[in-house]
Amino acid sequence: MSDVLVIGASAAGLATAEALRRRGFGGTVRLVGAEPHPPYDRPPLSKQVLLGDWEADRTVLRPPGALADLGIETTLGRRAVSLDTARREVALDDGTSLPYGDLVLATGLTPRRIGAFAEQAGVHTVRTLEDTGRLRAELAGARRLSVIGGGVLGCEIAASARRLGLDVTVIDPAPVPMADRVGPEIGAMLAELHRDHGIVLMSGAEAEAPVVSGGRIAGVRTSKGTVEADVVVVAVGSTPATEWLEGSGLTLDDGVVCDARCRAARHVYAVGDVARWWHEEQGRYVRLENRSNATEQALAVAGNILGADRPYLPVPYFWTDQHGVRMQVLGRPAEADRIRMVERTPDPRKFVAVAEAGERPVGVVGWNSARGLRRARALLTDGSRPH
Amino acid sequence: MTLKVEVDEQRCVSAGHCVTSAPDVFDQRDDDGVVHLLDGAPPERRHEQVREAALLCPAAAILLRERDGSA
Structure with missing residues (x-):
């Protein structure tokens, strides 16, 4: 069983490592993070943490010891500085190098x-x-x-x-x-x-x-x-954190360019905000910056490392909380030419709308309507796929 | 193998991914969509779905405790 090295210890990197273990991967799994903290969640930063409702430690994604219990090794506060795909090694900023059997790139974004x-x-x-x-x-x-x-x-x-x-x-x-x-x-x-x-x-x-x-x-x-x-x-906005991969031989173009299986090269995968993969159904390269994609793509990458050989075909999802409205968005409503209200309430800030391009639904937007949004999700998947 | 499920309603962001993954184990409250746990000790045939739900949750609001039957 080969070893998996994950560069980037935020949501996507963490979920990849966990998914490998939960699916029975028996090799070494090492998670390397540039930040000194254990994996933590970013969506609460602009909300609960900025407001002071949450202390910083509440953003930590797993209880202490949970990663060690799963046999996931962590190297924190160390930045990856270069990749050698021929030797299958990643060099870190402390001068050490880590070998890999399979490599997962999950370095996320840098604010513009x-x-x-x-x-x-x-x-x-x-x-x-x-x-x-x-x-x-x-x-x-x-x-x-x-x-x-x-x-x-x-x-x-x-x-x-x-x-x-x-x-x-x-x-x-x-x-x-x-x-x-x-x-x-x-x-x-x-x-x-x-x-x-x-x-x-x-x-x-x-x-x-x-x-x-x-x-x-x-x-x-x-x-x-x-x-x-x-x-x-x-x-x-942000740019994918790929500077350290310049000269590695990987294709970098608004992210790490990957095939439909999220593979950037032999034994190299990318996941989360940094990954731009070939979307087989849309026939174009897609990169998603949202929290749900980090975990969903992580499951796909972990599966493909374990031999699933499946294309990644998510229904994009994100949410945002502003002034007491929780807005949830599925699909790509910005590509629609009209929106149609499918669930209305007397409260103008509680509804579900379907975004349509011609007759085709391309997105769903819900305000304070979590259950309604989930009901409308089927419009985007036609029931043929679980996700 | 036994699997105990806990949910953190304070962390939940009402995404509903858990209900899509494991509809017999999770539901959402009517008013705000926050997770409602239907089965805190689901049978083995649901374990795979529940693990997927926990991994997919975008707020890390699902905590699993797994134990071997022998332990």
Whole structure:
């Protein structure tokens, strides 16, 4: 039985290692993480942790000892710096090298920065526990927050900061928040939700330059005027963390490029945010940045390492919590040309909508309607596949 | 093999993946979709589904305790 080395100890890496064990893999399984923490969960960072509802240790994904009990070895606080696929070795930043039988790449994402704003005191990106702790500490003494970016993360941070009592402005070039994920109609409903909670949306505005005063951020100059701010969050998306794989011979193009089985090369797989795999049904390469994909793809990769030889064909799913609305999204509603309400309630913030391209359902969006969303899921799978 | 299932309702994010994987073991509450455990000690024929549900849960809200029958 060969050994599996997993580089990246967040949700996707952890789930791959666990799935291998749960399915009876008897070789060595080693999980290597760049961060010093045991595997922890990122979705709560912009919500429960930023709000102070959860202490940092509550984000830890498995109880102490659980990985050791499963026979999963961990190397934490060590970054992988290079891959040699001929020798089947990964070099770490402490000068050591780890051999592998099969390698799983699960290094996730790096937040995108805006050059002019980088390194400016009072400007934040949010990916890690430390990032969140720093932002929370600064928000405690601040009155005005500007969030650059109206995606999922930007919207969640804006909503949390509002609940903490700050004046919040969201600056985004798109006409409505999250339109690239949920389409213009749902995006417009989201815009209304934010406005109703007192958030200022500067939509259709480009962030152009920081306004600096006394050595720290004092505002954001945008194409639609200047916004004063004590703290600025840059949430303009992320890039796959693949720099360390340059020169390894793997194909890197907005992620680690993989075949339909999530295999990047002989004995090398990629999983989670970093993996861009060939989607056999869609006939194109797909990369998903969401928490459910991390675990679902991990199961697929673990299966394929064990010889399942199955293509990965997920129904994408993500959720977000903003201002007391839990929005759940299945499929690809942004590709629809219309939405149709299938479950309505007297409460305008509780519904299920199907997103259709022509007559074909391509996505389902639910607000505060978890059971209804699950019922509508069958529309996307036609019942022929379990997922 | 015995398998005990526990769910953490505080962590649950109402994704419903567990119900899709193991509908005889998990359900969702009507109002908020939070997990409702139907069977905390499911029979062996359900174990594979339950393990998959625990692995798939995007909030790590399902805790499994597995013991060999001999232990």
